[in-house]
Amino acid sequence: xxxxxxxxxxxxxxxxxxxxxxxxxxxxxxxxxxxxxxxxxxxxxxxxxxxxxxxxxxxxxxxxxxxxxxxxxxxxxxxxxxxxxxxxxxxxxxxxxxxxxxxxxxxxxxxxxxxxxxxxxxxxxxxxxxxxxxxxxxxxxxxxxxxxxxxxxxxxxxxxxxxxxxxxxxxxxxxxxxxxxxxxxxxxxxxxxxxxxxxxxxxxxxxxxxxxxxxxxxxxxxxxxxxxxxxxxxxxxxxxxxxxxxxxxxxxxxxxxxxxxxxxxxxxxxxxxxxxxxxxxxxxxxxxxxxxxxxxxxxxxxxxxxxxxxxxxxxxxxxxxxxxxxxxxxxxxxxxxxxxxxxx
Amino acid sequence: xxxxxxxxxxxxxxxxxxxxxxxxxxxxxxxxxxxxxxxxxxxxxxxxxxxxxxxxxxxxxxxxxxxxxxxxxxxxxxxxxxxxxxxxxxxxxxxxxxxxxxxxxxxxxxxxxxxxxxxxxxxxxxxxxxxxxxxxxxxxxxxxxxxxxxxxxxxxxxxxxxxxxxxxxxxxxxxxxxxxxxxxxxxxxxxxxxxxxxxxxxxxxxxxxxxxxxxxxxxxxxxxxxxxxxxxxxxxxxxxxxxxxxxx
Numbered sequence: 001x002x003x004x005x006x007x008x009x010x011x012x013x014x015x016x017x018x019x020x021x022x023x024x025x026x027x028x029x030x031x032x033x034x035x036x037x038x039x040x041x042x043x044x045x046x047x048x049x050x051x052x053x054x055x056x057x058x059x060x061x062x063x064x065x066x067x068x069x070x071x072x073x074x075x076x077x078x079x080x081x082x083x084x085x086x087x088x089x090x091x092x093x094x095x096x097x098x099x100x101x102x103x104x105x106x107x108x109x110x111x112x113x114x115x116x117x118x119x120x121x122x123x124x125x126x127x128x129x130x131x132x133x134x135x136x137x138x139x140x141x142x143x144x145x146x147x148x149x150x151x152x153x154x155x156x157x158x159x160x161x162x163x164x165x166x167x168x169x170x171x172x173x174x175x176x177x178x179x180x181x182x183x184x185x186x187x188x189x190x191x192x193x194x195x196x197x198x199x200x201x202x203x204x205x206x207x208x209x210x211x212x213x214x215x216x217x218x219x220x221x222x223x224x225x226x227x228x229x230x231x232x233x234x235x236x237x238x239x240x241x242x243x244x245x246x247x248x249x250x251x252x253x254x255x256x257x258x259x260x261x262x263x264x265x266x267x268x269x270x271x272x273x274x275x276x277x278x279x280x281x282x283x284x285x286x287x288x289x290x291x292x293x294x295x296x297x298x299x300x301x302x303x304x305x306x307x308x309x310x311x312x313x314x315x316x317x318x319x320x321x322x323x324x325x326x327x328x329x330x331x332x333x334x335x336x337x338x339x340x341x342x343x344x
Numbered sequence: 345x346x347x348x349x350x351x352x353x354x355x356x357x358x359x360x361x362x363x364x365x366x367x368x369x370x371x372x373x374x375x376x377x378x379x380x381x382x383x384x385x386x387x388x389x390x391x392x393x394x395x396x397x398x399x400x401x402x403x404x405x406x407x408x409x410x411x412x413x414x415x416x417x418x419x420x421x422x423x424x425x426x427x428x429x430x431x432x433x434x435x436x437x438x439x440x441x442x443x444x445x446x447x448x449x450x451x452x453x454x455x456x457x458x459x460x461x462x463x464x465x466x467x468x469x470x471x472x473x474x475x476x477x478x479x480x481x482x483x484x485x486x487x488x489x490x491x492x493x494x495x496x497x498x499x500x501x502x503x504x505x506x507x508x509x510x511x512x513x514x515x516x517x518x519x520x521x522x523x524x525x526x527x528x529x530x531x532x533x534x535x536x537x538x539x540x541x542x543x544x545x546x547x548x549x550x551x552x553x554x555x556x557x558x559x560x561x562x563x564x565x566x567x568x569x570x571x572x573x574x575x576x577x578x579x580x581x582x583x584x585x586x587x588x589x590x591x592x
Contacts, residue, residue, distance in 0.1 A: 208430060208432060209428050209429075209430065209432045210432050210434060212394050212426075212428070212432070213428060213432040213433075213434070214434075215394070215414075215421075216392060216394075216421050216425070216426055217445045217446040217449060217494070218418060218421065218422075218446055218449040218450050219445055219446075219449045
């Protein structure tokens with residue numbers, strides 16, 4: 001510990017660099033004036049009011065502890081002191097206040113997260129891409145593979161009942177896969193796996209005060225927890241959609257070949273797929289990639305009530321993400337249909 | 345100096361604070377005591393902006409911080425550190441990484457440099473051997489020491505402790521007491537301690553404030569509190585089941 005001439009007390013572990021100017025303006029860019037000298041630190045331990053302090057029992061220090069502590073303190077004090085005129089480096093956006101009554105909706109969280117993407121730490125997105133993307137790959141491929149095979153099997157049975165012709169099953173299947181199925185199914189799977197994970201993790205941190213601890217450490221929970229997941233999800237959802245779609249196409253093709261004897265040339269015919277289908281599929285996967293982390297993080301940020309609250313938040317995240325996928329899928333599909341129809 | 349002037353706070357219909365007037369003087373150890381649910385933790389969370397009062401003002405160093413937004417509380421949180429009841433270390437980080445976080449965020453120290461500084465702050469609380477340990481491997485007492493080290497990184501003039509000895513064994517509790525005394529006496533920090541650990545209260549407090557029904561029921565030196573004739577305060581410090589004290 002050292003005392004500077006102004007009386008400011010320091011127990012810094014050495015000099016710290018002057019922080020750069022904040023990324024945001026406003027009052028947060030202030031500096032800390034040296035404060036008044038602390039009082040009441042006399043060796044006698046007298047209180048500020050001057051009254052004597054009763055016997056302080058139970059905290060006698062062993063000599064080795066005392067010398068160890070003194071050594072640590074002296075080594076720290078030997079280096080230069082903390083500059084008390086530190087400019088705030090990285091003020092928080094202040095959009096989301098999960099601890100208090102300021103409760104916003106998912107759009108509020110989306111706005112905060114989008115703003116926070118400009119202030120993420122390097123490497124944060126890559127870590128989340130691994131968590132959200134790589135670890136979901138097997139699950140997504142497995143589900144889409146089975147669903148693809150089942151769909152082609154059912155379509156073939158129905159087609160044979162009505163018109164004994166299976167030649168259009170492949171082209172129709174590819175169209176629906178590109179336009180909607182791959183994106184929607186992938187997103188619904190991510191809503192369950194990723195959405196639940198995000199809500200449970202952030203919700204647990206909320207109920208154990210870790211979000212408040214982040215805020216007190218000057219680490220914005222939205223910047224650290226939500227924004228990297230948002231960016232990672234937007235990047236990996238289209239990739240997972242493509243990979244999952246490819247697996248669904250493979251299993252569908254094999255089902256057509258083995259069950260209905262549809263040749264590869266006949267089945268793998270993309271004549272029904274046009275630019276509107278590709279646009280719809282791509283737009284949907286990006287929108288779903290945005291919606292899932294926002295709905296889930298929002299549920300987590302506003303968790304309350306202990307472990308039951310975390311359970312409720314997880315449920316809200318999965319239900320909200322799934323509904324968002326369904327509704328967004330409908331809206332984007334209809335929009336692309338209208339625009340493509342108008343263009344045609 | 346931290347001042348609460350007529351601070352009121354309700355959650356729904358439940359009134360927690362009902363016009364609290366209290367001042368924590370520079371360099372003192374002020375204990376805020378009271379039954380569970382009396383609003384002790386709620387009170388100190390107002391200082392760092394984790395809660396906002398429904399009415400009344402909160403002043404830090406004479407500066408009214410009541411209506412500060414998240415931006416402006418950034419400054420206040422550098423002066424006032426809060427050590428939570430359950431330490432609230434981040435499970436995914438080692439102890440050193442936990443302590444390094446405020447250094448990285450406030451001072452933009454690079455990873456290795458921040459970790460080196462963090463080890464030095466851990467040494468201040470005799471935890472330098474546990475820098476590479478994850479919090480889940482530590483007991484409550486050691487976790488609280490790490491939390492204190494994290495709080496010290498920003499060189500706060502005020503340190504708010506929320507039930508620092510709750511759930512600790514007696515030896516660990518006394519060590520935390522010693523740490524608080526060290527911070528106040530040697531480092532000159534003002535320590536506001538929320539607690540109902542009577543041994544701590546009567547061992548290390550300079551002043552004691554008892555919250556009851558949303559207000560300050562008693563305020564004085566430990567000896568004055570011990571000598572009071574107020575039946576509610578007496579029942580609390582004597583830990584008697586029978587008496588006029590109502591618990592929520």
